Amino acid sequence: MLRALDIRDLLIIDRLELSFQPGLNVLTGETGAGKSILLDSLGFVLGWRGRADLVRQGAKQGEVVAEFDLPQGHPAFGVLQEAGLPAGDELILRRVNTAEGRKTAWVNDRRCSGDVLRQLSETLLELHGQHDDRGLLDPRGHRAMLDAFAGHGAMLQAVRQAWRVRAEARKAVERTRAALDAVRAEEDFLRHAVAELDKLDPRPGEDAELDARRRRMQGAEKIRDDVSRALQLLGGQSAEGALSEAMSWLEGASDQADRMLDDPMAALGRALIELGEAQDGVSRCLDALDFNPLELEETEERLFAIRAMARKHDVLADDLGAHADVLRGRLAALDAGDADLDRLQADLAQAEAAYGEAAGGLSASRSAAAGRLDQAVMAELAPLKMERAVFATQVSETDPGPEGRDQVAFSVATNPGAPSGPLNKIASGGELSRFLLALKVCLRGDDTNRTLIFDEIDRGVGGATADAVGRRLAELAQGGQVLVVTHSPQVAARGGHHWRVQKAVTDGVTLSSVVPLDAQDRIDEIARMVAGDTITDEARAAARALLTG
Numbered sequence: 001m002l003r004a005l006d007i008r009d010l011l012i013i014d015r016l017e018l019s020f021q022p023g024l025n026v027l028t029g030e031t032g033a034g035k036s037i038l039l040d041s042l043g044f045v046l047g048w049r050g051r052a053d054l055v056r057q058g059a060k061q062g063e064v065v066a067e068f069d070l071p072q073g074h075p076a077f078g079v080l081q082e083a084g085l086p087a088g089d090e091l092i093l094r095r096v097n098t099a100e101g102r103k104t105a106w107v108n109d110r111r112c113s114g115d116v117l118r119q120l121s122e123t124l125l126e127l128h129g130q131h132d133d134r135g136l137l138d139p140r141g142h143r144a145m146l147d148a149f150a151g152h153g154a155m156l157q158a159v160r161q162a163w164r165v166r167a168e169a170r171k172a173v174e175r176t177r178a179a180l181d182a183v184r185a186e187e188d189f190l191r192h193a194v195a196e197l198d199k200l201d202p203r204p205g206e207d208a209e210l211d212a213r214r215r216r217m218q219g220a221e222k223i224r225d226d227v228s229r230a231l232q233l234l235g236g237q238s239a240e241g242a243l244s245e246a247m248s249w250l251e252g253a254s255d256q257a258d259r260m261l262d263d264p265m266a267a268l269g270r271a272l273i274e275l276g277e278a279q280d281g282v283s284r285c286l287d288a289l290d291f292n293p294l295e296l297e298e299t300e301e302r303l304f305a306i307r308a309m310a311r312k313h314d315v316l317a318d319d320l321g322a323h324a325d326v327l328r329g330r331l332a333a334l335d336a337g338d339a340d341l342d343r344l345q346a347d348l349a350q351a352e353a354a355y356g357e358a359a360g361g362l363s364a365s366r367s368a369a370a371g372r373l374d375q376a377v378m379a380e381l382a383p384l385k386m387e388r389a390v391f392a393t394q395v396s397e398t399d400p401g402p403e404g405r406d407q408v409a410f411s412v413a414t415n416p417g418a419p420s421g422p423l424n425k426i427a428s429g430g431e432l433s434r435f436l437l438a439l440k441v442c443l444r445g446d447d448t449n450r451t452l453i454f455d456e457i458d459r460g461v462g463g464a465t466a467d468a469v470g471r472r473l474a475e476l477a478q479g480g481q482v483l484v485v486t487h488s489p490q491v492a493a494r495g496g497h498h499w500r501v502q503k504a505v506t507d508g509v510t511l512s513s514v515v516p517l518d519a520q521d522r523i524d525e526i527a528r529m530v531a532g533d534t535i536t537d538e539a540r541a542a543a544r545a546l547l548t549g
Contacts, residue, residue, distance in 0.1 A: 042453075169350075183330055457484070
């Protein structure tokens with residue numbers, strides 16, 4: 001509910017503080033007194049796009065503050081939470097416009113964007129008038145209005161869920177088909193590559209092993225003769241023979257040398273042992289250096305084959321085995337892909353059937369609800385002196401989506417036999433106002449969270465019709481809040497709270513103000529609306545009759 005509106009230095013308002021109440025709030029006044037300025041100011045603080053030259057002449061900036069009461073569970077809490085703004089049972093919006101045109105906004109003393117204000121405004125207010133393209137006259141919102149009238153919340157949720165499942169199933173089919181098409185395009189390459197890799201069968205570390213063996217065999221030819229000559233010198237008549245012969249001579253002389261040869265002989269024994277070990281090592285090395293030239297050729301061929309395969313697939317030689325596994329996996333996916341695709345297509349068909357069933361049920365319910373809405377609106381049109389008009393809710397098929405596959409449009413025919421068409425193209429100003437009011441009465445339901453504002457919706461009607469409009473507005477205001485800008489005394493008399501907008505010239509400056517009216521002031525104001533500038537006793541009597549009626 002809108003609790004207060006504080007306006008400073010906007011257009012012809014220097015300072016204006018208004019406190020609104022629950023129920024039907026009525027604003028009246030002479031034409032040009034500034035009633036539209038109040039709506040411009042309210043639209044400004046709510047982020048609506050409007051006129052740019054709002055700042056009062058001579059002022060540095062204009063400012064509007066709007067205060068709202070938020071009951072528990074109000075949809076504005078969701079907007080505040082998503083925007084990271086503080087929330088409580090009181091919502092304060094403030095927006096400033098400098099003379100240079102720079103706009104700044106705050107929500108509960110926290111800076112915010114105009115977009116956040118507009119999102120909040122959709123939960124706080126509804127504005128209806130003859131040029132209302134934000135609400136009932138916008139065909140894009142007619143389906144949502146019909147769903148709200150019919151209470152389709154649970155059915156809509158089911159359709160949205162079925163649409164999500166359908167969309168996910170469709171994406172899964174498309175992804176799988178695209179992957180299969182990509183694999184099929186390279187199937188011949190994959191099978192040839194896997195066959196090559198399987199035939200080569202490279203092992204991790206084999207490249208380094210083959211390279212070391214090749215280097216060893218290449219170097220063997222250069223050192224084998226030297227090693228062989230060294231082995232000859234270590235054995236036979238060379239080093240071993242000389243040491244053995246020396247040992248024999250020393251053993252013969254040892255008895256007569258008074259044991260002086262014991263240590264030298266022990267050293268020679270150790271030398272013979274070490275020499276034998278050296279001979280064995282050199283001999284083993286010589287055996288290792290003994291290779292078949294064909295083995296070198298085979299080693300080089302395999303080494304070069306592994307390295308060529310690694311270059312071909314742009315991987316390291318040690319990663320060839322893992323790369324082969326990857327290629328085998330892609331082939332396996334191709335071989336199993338058709339089965340997967342068949343399964344996913346079956347899932348898609350099931351999801352489409354489920355969506356079709358949910359959307360079909362919603363369509364049937366919408367068609368039935370359209371008839372009930374038509375009857376409800378027609379029942380409201382009769383007291384508004386439009387009993388000959390025809391209102392129709394047209395439900396037609398459109399492209400499927402998360403809200404179903406129906407398009408909803410409200411059409412009217414103002415007289416029997418006349419062609420029907422959209423509200424804003426068929427109805428005149430007064431007729432349009434009454435159609436909008438009848439629709440709003442039928443669509444209001446239990447939604448009292450938003451303040452309804454009607455801007456001269458009673459224009460072009462009078463007498464009993466205006467009285468019927470006033471009664472409908474009063475009904476709408478029960479349990480909620482309705483603000484009405486009106487020139488009709490019948491409508492003004494139905495208000496629970498009444499303000500008069502007036503304009504005065506002070507020191508050559510025109511300023512607008514809003515005055516709350518007490519019981520006597522209301523009589524005079526409604527009498528003025530009945531009689532004009534000259535208020536007569538008869539006009540006051542008529543005003544009293546309207547107020548007590």
